[in-house]
Amino acid sequence: MTDQVFIQGLECQAVIGVFEWEKQIRQTLLLDLEMAWDNRAAAAADDYSKALCYDTVSKAVTALVQDHPHELVETVAEKVADLILTRFQVAGVRVRVSKPGAVANARTVGVQIQRGTF
Structure with a gap:
């Protein structure tokens, strides 16, 4: 499958970190998501119910x-x-997942993982 639905730069305010001071504040995390999804059925029918709704995904991930x-x-x-x-x-x-400002002289740091098949 080569189709993808993507969300870039999803901004979440999270309690994230190993240090005690980090556990007392919210910090920005930026998430980029790529999801393998066959878009043909939604496109052929022009039918929202057959599409992967990026708004619904974004809300679930943010929560x-x-x-x-x-x-x-x-x-x-x-x-x-x-x-x-x-x-x-x-x-x-x-x-x-990017954590901007975590390292003073880097724009951002983070991790990227892939699960499932594309």
């Missing part, structure tokens, strides 16, 4: 990230991938 504290961006990436694979039944997902 997961913002409503639960995490220490590691790796944990966030795995939980987001699992949510998308199970709740939205996509064939595969790539999740990139």
